[in-house]
Amino acid sequence: MTQDEAVGDLDQSVGYVLKQVQASLHSAMDEVLRPLGLTVAQYACLELLGRHPGLSNSELARRAFVTRQSMNVVLRRLQERGLLTRPAHAAHGRALPTELTPAGQEALHEASVAVRAVERQIFAPLSPERQRRLREDLASCAAAASATHSP
Amino acid sequence: MTQDEAVGDLDQSVGYVLKQVQASLHSAMDEVLRPLGLTVAQYACLELLGRHPGLSNSELARRAFVTRQSMNVVLRRLQERGLLTRPAHAAHGRALPTELTPAGQEALHEASVAVRAVERQIFAPLSPERQRRLREDLASCAAAASATHSP
DNA sequence: TTCCTATGTCAGTCTCTCTGACATGGAGGC
DNA sequence: GCCTCCATGTCAGAGAGACTGACATAGGAA
Numbered sequence: 047m048t049q050d051e052a053v054g055d056l057d058q059s060v061g062y063v064l065k066q067v068q069a070s071l072h073s074a075m076d077e078v079l080r081p082l083g084l085t086v087a088q089y090a091c092l093e094l095l096g097r098h099p100g101l102s103n104s105e106l107a108r109r110a111f112v113t114r115q116s117m118n119v120v121l122r123r124l125q126e127r128g129l130l131t132r133p134a135h136a137a138h139g140r141a142l143p144t145e146l147t148p149a150g151q152e153a154l155h156e157a158s159v160a161v162r163a164v165e166r167q168i169f170a171p172l173s174p175e176r177q178r179r180l181r182e183d184l185a186s187c188a189a190a191a192s193a194t195h196s197p
Numbered sequence: 198m199t200q201d202e203a204v205g206d207l208d209q210s211v212g213y214v215l216k217q218v219q220a221s222l223h224s225a226m227d228e229v230l231r232p233l234g235l236t237v238a239q240y241a242c243l244e245l246l247g248r249h250p251g252l253s254n255s256e257l258a259r260r261a262f263v264t265r266q267s268m269n270v271v272l273r274r275l276q277e278r279g280l281l282t283r284p285a286h287a288a289h290g291r292a293l294p295t296e297l298t299p300a301g302q303e304a305l306h307e308a309s310v311a312v313r314a315v316e317r318q319i320f321a322p323l324s325p326e327r328q329r330r331l332r333e334d335l336a337s338c339a340a341a342a343s344a345t346h347s348p
Numbered sequence: 349t350t351c352c353t354a355t356g357t358c359a360g361t362c363t364c365t366c367t368g369a370c371a372t373g374g375a376g377g378c
Numbered sequence: 379g380c381c382t383c384c385a386t387g388t389c390a391g392a393g394a395g396a397c398t399g400a401c402a403t404a405g406g407a408a
Contacts, residue, residue: 061316070342140386165212191221291355
């Protein structure tokens, strides 16, 4: 077994380069979000809620591919910041719908402006057409992953 | 300012779907790496070293888009596991070249087999041709990001 | 010789991730 | 109506990784 066989053909690994792009995106996002008092995970959570108001802790966790406990911790921090609200009791069943507060909307907007600038820089090497098809390809994978994780 | 303007057109955000795919990949990788006693960050570090033997702590940190301190912590743990070695002193200058031990090579190989299976599943929705061009697009962004972060 | 940069490491702090466990609401079956 | 099961929310604890600030040292350039 040669060295190449030992570690596989990394040049052929989509996951490898995806991880690289994501790590650079993560670190660049962290840089612009920190002055706003947000972490990347918190921003991701606000984004999900901005997109789908009223999701429960469990549903948010599923879509973010983390456990209910992890998501609960993030939600708690955002709630303490006054950026979102959760009712004390559910109208029906156990699921508590989570909503952004006006302050949360404002924070999301401000953060999105900064994050969008970072994304433009990261994906600048690609033409708008290539960016569009990149998003399509990734969306196909994300959709399948969500289906796979469904109960 | 409408709701859509407030949070921007997330459907047009490459970063958003990239984060989704990466989160699902991360959680799936965590699942297969845990039985091997590795975390995703540790595996990423082994992968880098498998690909580029002899990199220093600082160089590894740069390529992984984290600080020297963060990388040092990951390296320490892998070193304690006997998966890599670092000389006590540098032959020249301060940079200490890091190398995988035979055990590290073995661990990387075993982990790569498991990770590769996870990647095949995640990217299954795409044809081989689409996977190839996805990797190309991402590689363009990763290369530019590395150039940007250079001192 | 002095200054500057790069590197490695230390200590501390914070966030986020997990597991295991427990309690509760509601649906479905009997 | 009761029992079982599933989904949801929350608690506690532990571990990993991320950062900042700081310090010491090697080597290169001026």
